Amino acid sequence: MLADNLAIVQKNIEQACLKAGRDPKEVTLVAVSKTKPVEMLQEAYDAGARVFGENKVQEIMDKYDRLPSDIQWHMIGHLQRNKVKYIIDKVAMIHSVDSVRLAQTIEQEAAKKDLCMPVLIEVNVAEEESKFGLKTSEVLPFIEEIASYPHLKVMGLMTIAPFVSDPEENREVFRKLRKLSVDIREKNINNITMSVLSMGMTNDYQIAAEEGSTMVRVGTGIFGERDYSIKEE
Numbered sequence: 001m002l003a004d005n006l007a008i009v010q011k012n013i014e015q016a017c018l019k020a021g022r023d024p025k026e027v028t029l030v031a032v033s034k035t036k037p038v039e040m041l042q043e044a045y046d047a048g049a050r051v052f053g054e055n056k057v058q059e060i061m062d063k064y065d066r067l068p069s070d071i072q073w074h075m076i077g078h079l080q081r082n083k084v085k086y087i088i089d090k091v092a093m094i095h096s097v098d099s100v101r102l103a104q105t106i107e108q109e110a111a112k113k114d115l116c117m118p119v120l121i122e123v124n125v126a127e128e129e130s131k132f133g134l135k136t137s138e139v140l141p142f143i144e145e146i147a148s149y150p151h152l153k154v155m156g157l158m159t160i161a162p163f164v165s166d167p168e169e170n171r172e173v174f175r176k177l178r179k180l181s182v183d184i185r186e187k188n189i190n191n192i193t194m195s196v197l198s199m200g201m202t203n204d205y206q207i208a209a210e211e212g213s214t215m216v217r218v219g220t221g222i223f224g225e226r227d228y229s230i231k232e233e
């Protein structure tokens, strides 16, 4: 069943790409496995998933040793600075950098492990009160400030679009993020690639793929609804 879900999501991404004249290979599917047990992650792995998204440090630590080592773990949730040290050598990418202080901590912890951490800047495109992330206008100065950090590599931008009943409503949000990434790429800032656009979730990943997403983060569409009643969220 989980394998079927995965196949459906992949097929939908392909179709969205073809519709938009894009190569489906440009879009990485991040299987968002938060709150789900390792058995389900293993099932997704067996069906071909290799990139998993989690939003809690503790959960990454619990799952990390119990699953195959060729999994790429992506930290997609809000990250507290005092927890960076626990995941710095476990995750392949951090999607949620939204402050200079957090970037500094990642820089320091990555330096200790002698590695270079790929990161995305989280942008609150729709400027929702309830969400983390920089305003669109803050992103360029922010990137200019952290571009010189040697143990951190800014690969692109990430956004969590508003919850809407019709995913079409988010098309404009995705367009804005794409435009911002193109504008920043044109500045040719050293050490900044802007090759990744992490946007699109279960409700709107097809629209996001049509609008240039290179990473869609799909949880419910693969693993089913999450049950938060059994766990503190």
Ligand SMILES: *Cc1c(COP(=O)(O)O)cnc(C)c1O
Residues within 6 Å of the ligand: 032, 034, 055, 076, 077, 160, 201, 202, 203, 217, 218, 219, 220, 221
């Ligand atoms: C939970 C989560 C997702 C996946 O959400 P679904 O609607 O279940 O696909 C994607 N991105 C982030 C940052 C999340 O926290």
